[in-house]
Amino acid sequence: MKVQELVEKLNLKVLSGANGLDREIDGCYISDLLSDVMGNAMEGNIWITLQTHKNVMAVASLKELACIILVKNLVPNDETIEQSNDEDLPILQTSLPTYEIAGLVYNLLHE
Amino acid sequence: MHLEYQVYEADFVNAGAASSSIKKTLKQLNVSPQIIKRVVVALYEAEVNAIAHAYGGTIYADIEPDKITLKVVDTGPGIPDIDWAMQEGNSTASPEVRNMGFGAGMGLPNIQKNVDKLNVTSTVGVGTTVEMEVNFT
Numbered sequence: 001m002k003v004q005e006l007v008e009k010l011n012l013k014v015l016s017g018a019n020g021l022d023r024e025i026d027g028c029y030i031s032d033l034l035s036d037v038m039g040n041a042m043e044g045n046i047w048i049t050l051q052t053h054k055n056v057m058a059v060a061s062l063k064e065l066a067c068i069i070l071v072k073n074l075v076p077n078d079e080t081i082e083q084s085n086d087e088d089l090p091i092l093q094t095s096l097p098t099y100e101i102a103g104l105v106y107n108l109l110h111e
Numbered sequence: 112m113h114l115e116y117q118v119y120e121a122d123f124v125n126a127g128a129a130s131s132s133i134k135k136t137l138k139q140l141n142v143s144p145q146i147i148k149r150v151v152v153a154l155y156e157a158e159v160n161a162i163a164h165a166y167g168g169t170i171y172a173d174i175e176p177d178k179i180t181l182k183v184v185d186t187g188p189g190i191p192d193i194d195w196a197m198q199e200g201n202s203t204a205s206p207e208v209r210n211m212g213f214g215a216g217m218g219l220p221n222i223q224k225n226v227d228k229l230n231v232t233s234t235v236g237v238g239t240t241v242e243m244e245v246n247f248t
Contacts, residue, residue: 034159035217038152039224051212055159058127062134062151079124 001025001109003067003090006046010104012069012092016081020088025066028105030098034059041065046105048098052076057083057091067091069105071098112136116170118161118185123211126162129170130155133179140174142247149225150179150245156218157183157241163208164188165238178227181243189235197223197231 004021007014014021026044031037032051041047043064049056050071057080060068067090070076076084076091084091094101114136116129130151137147154170161168165187173180190196196203197219204214223229228244 032212033215033217034212035156035215035221038155039217039221043148049212053211054124055126055211055213058131058155062127062130062155063148 003092006067006105006108007090007092009108010094010101012094015070015076015091015093016084017067017088017090019085020067020090023066023088023090025109028102028109029065030102038063048102048105050074050098052080054079054083056080057087057089060089061087065089069094069101071096071101112172112174114172114174116172117167118158118170119167120162120165122162122167123159126159127155129158129172133172133181136174137179142179146245146247150181153222153225153243153245154181154183156221157181157243159213160218160239160241161185161187163204163213168238177248178244178246181241181245183241183243184238185240186238189237190231190233190239191235193231193233 003023028046029041030048032049037059041063045065047065048069052074069092073095134151165185168185171182195201199220200216202214202216208214226243227246230242233239
């Protein structure tokens with residue numbers, strides 16, 4: 001599944017990195033601890049988090065994740081958006097809290 | 112090939128820049144993706160440690176045909192008990208750093224899991240040196 005399809009099916013808002021909507025998704029990882037994501041997320045994962053600072057992009061880029069979903073309408077800071085656009089690595093936004101969006105992502109990936 | 116990078120205290124905005132540069136270089140050298148992934152995790156954690164805990168430092172990278180050697184030398188408070196610091200969950204990070212999602216006590220354990228050789232030396236009040244080696248084969 002591509003990020004574009006995830007956006008459409010879960011009604012996510014694309015905040016940045018729209019040129020990367022054709023990135024291929026392979027699984028999902030959820031954590032707000034950056035070292036946990038560094039150590040355990042896999043290439044192609046969706047990353048669901050509430051962290052909005054620029055290091056989120058550093059981790060996502062180094063781990064070659066597919067995209068980031070920010071929960072509860074959280075907004076990334078300008079530096080985060082800039083790097084997302086530079087690297088074509090999309091940051092998506094949902095109004096839902098982590099538990100709710102995680103359930104939807106799980107169902108979608110296991111259809 | 113020898114590369115050097117500077118990191119600065121509390122400069123979280125640039126955390127990962129050295130790791131990203133090394134990643135690109137290793138890709139150009141056709142090092143296998145699995146090896147690059149391990150190098151990147153280890154170096155990123157070491158980079159963040161120097162930024163979060165020390166007063167900054169220098170990263171030295173030496174790439175040879177069969178391995179990469181990374182040395183992160185910081186000036187800082189040093190680590191009084193390295194064995195304690197190596198245990199997962201132990202951290203001395205400030206509340207601000209923890210709020211960013213760092214300081215979970217996973218940095219050094221992450222490094223250990225991803226390198227073939229690790230040597231941490233530290234002098235309290237002077238600084239810490241983290242030497243890491245990852246073999247390419």
